[in-house]
Amino acid sequence: MTITPPALSVFETLESEVRSYCRGWPAVFDRAQGSYLYDEDGHTYLDFFAGAGSLNYGHNNAVLKRALLDYLERDGIVHGLDMATTAKRAFLETFQNVVLRPRDLPYKVMFPGPTGTNAVEAALKLARKVKGREAIVSFTNAFHGMSLGSLAVTGNAFKRAGAGIPLVHGTPMPFDNYLDGQVPDFLWFERLLEDQGSGLNKPAAVIVETIQGEGGINVARAEWLRGLAELCKRRDMLLIVDDIQMGCGRTGAFFSFEDAGITPDIVTLSKSISGYGLPMSLTLFKPELDVWEPGEHNGTFRGNNPAFVTATAALDTYWADGQMEKQTLARGEQIEQALLAICAEHADADATYRGRGMVWGLEFPDPARATRVCRRAFELGLVLETSGPQSEVVKLLPALTTTPDDLDEGLRTLARAVRETA
Template identity: 90%
Template sequence: MTITPPALSVFESLESEVRSYCRGWPAVFDRAKGSHMYDEDGHTYLDFFSGAGALNYGHNNPVLKRALLDYLERDGVTHGLDMGTTAKRAFLESFQNAILRPRDLPYKVMFPGPTGTNAVEAALKLARKVKGREAIVSFTNAFHGMSLGALAVTGNSMKRAGAGIPLVHGTPMPFDNYFDGQIPDFLWFERLLEDQGSGLNQPAAVIVETIQGEGGINVARPEWLRALADLCHRRDMLLIVDDIQMGCGRTGAFFSFEEAGITPDIVTLSKSISGYGLPMSLALFKPELDVWEPGEHNGTFRGNNPAFVTATAALDTYWADGQMEKQTIARGEQVEQALRAIVEEHPGAGVSHRGRGLVWGLEFTEAAQAGEICKRAFDLGLLLETSGPQSEVVKLLPALTTTPEELDEGLRILARAVRETV
């Protein structure tokens, strides 16, 4: 496709230099529907980015949009702090009936604020309050958010440097396969816990992503996650699973940890929990951990009622019968086959693939190639982003509602972009 650079002057002259995605996608987007976005010049883009995982059910999903419009048209409460509202009650009942009870999960539900990093901050604060300790263990290449507490358990050096102050009370440990299978799992971690001279304060909790999205699509094995859960139990540490990007069905099951058969003490959700891209987050925790005093953790926008409405519609539409999980797994197999073919087509290019469900990555030995491929894909009408500490991975996050035909189209564009770049 031939793309004419849009008039970006107001963005360049007035908006902060901190902007990022718009630099890789020099277009002014005007409309979006399903798995497509449209710029103001009429160009169409197939979206394999999905709002960084916030749009699992696609752009302007018609079922969710209808529920939202009906609610707004009847003057339903928009801003409610933590007041009881009909929208919040409907969401809690649907979440309990469609998600928690079928999985025998006992969690209490907390609305900490509108973003993922709000949920992480609440989880860390609660763990420290429950255990009376400060230290939190995280993992290499982790990403948990951009506020100070979340940054302290994030691995990326550039993001950490932006804090401007020391990030303390967090200790990184090797993620699964960090040493390419050469060192037994948790050998270093357990040794530090046992050694009174290690300098590691007894942690209150461990926070982990089952699949590290920003870290490069690093997939933890189920057995590694089970061993981590066992270690936490034996060593009196809470296990926090950050399911902000990988939850809400991204890996197949609603929660990404279900495959491992574990029950974390605390779970954080955001991004696609609202279903529509509206700001919303949850912190879930076992009832015995609910030691909060009223108002001890709050936020002005923790009662985003329009998000409750679309979240309820998403649960009732997609999670009542188990079909979404089966569909996502089938779509994931379709993606995996295409990525395997790309890898086989370029045996000397140092490219590999990994993922699960509908989150996948193509890693390149020459890190710069990933960015060039995403740039070429944009020119061809496909939105992709990079991830990994050196932006060496092409990251695929298509909507769970993407059709097989749309997946084929996007994967063909990706294969062409790789072919023309590598």
């Protein structure tokens, strides 16, 4: 497919230089449906990006769109702050009945604002308020958001530098296998906690991603997560799981921590919780942690009622019968087999792969190779992004509703892109 980059336009002349995704995908997109994007010049692209994980059910999902249009056509409440609305009630009841109760999760639900970093900021603030301590422990290569509190527990040096001020009260620890298995799990962490001369103030909480998406698709073992949960309990620290990208079924189960058999004290959700790409986030926490004063944490757009409508429809449609988890795991096996074949074909490149469910990464020792693969894939009609501290990982994040045929087409295109960038 021949793609002509858009001519100098309002994007270049008026929009800030901070824009990023559009630089890797030189097209002006016009519409989207299911797993496909279409640009204004008539080109078709298979989407293995899914709105950075915000579109688990695809673009303009017909069932969710119908629920949204019906709600808007009857003049349903759009902006509601934290007022009680019928849309919010329907979401809360469905979330409780479809997600929380079947998993025996006791969480209270907080609507902290429309984005993932809002949910993280609320989680950090609550943990500090409950424990009366400032320090938060995070992990190497973590990504938790772009506002200041979230950046303080994010590992990426480039993103941290953008803050322009010292990022304090956050201490990084080695993520699972960061030291290539040469050191027992949590040895360094435990030593710092025990040693009065370590300089580590007793943490209020630990925040962790079960799979680090932006960090390079680094998958934590279930036993490592269980060990972390046990350590937090023993040392009187709250455990926060950031499930913003890996939740809502991305790894198979609705929550990515379910397979490890742990119950975090606090959980953050965003991205695909609305199901339709509409801004929405949740901070979930155990009832005994609900020590907020009314209005102590708020936000103008925390009551996004159209997002409540599509979120309710998504839960009813995809999570009431348990089939979505089985389907995602089956699609994951399809992806894994394709990546295995790619790595075998290019053994000389020392490429490796890793992932779970429908989030996978293909890593190249030469970081530039991953960028070239994504660029060539786009030229062939496949939307992919890179991740990792050096953008060394090709990241696969297709919609959970992607058909086996479309998945196979995208994986063949990926294999071709790898072959043609050798």
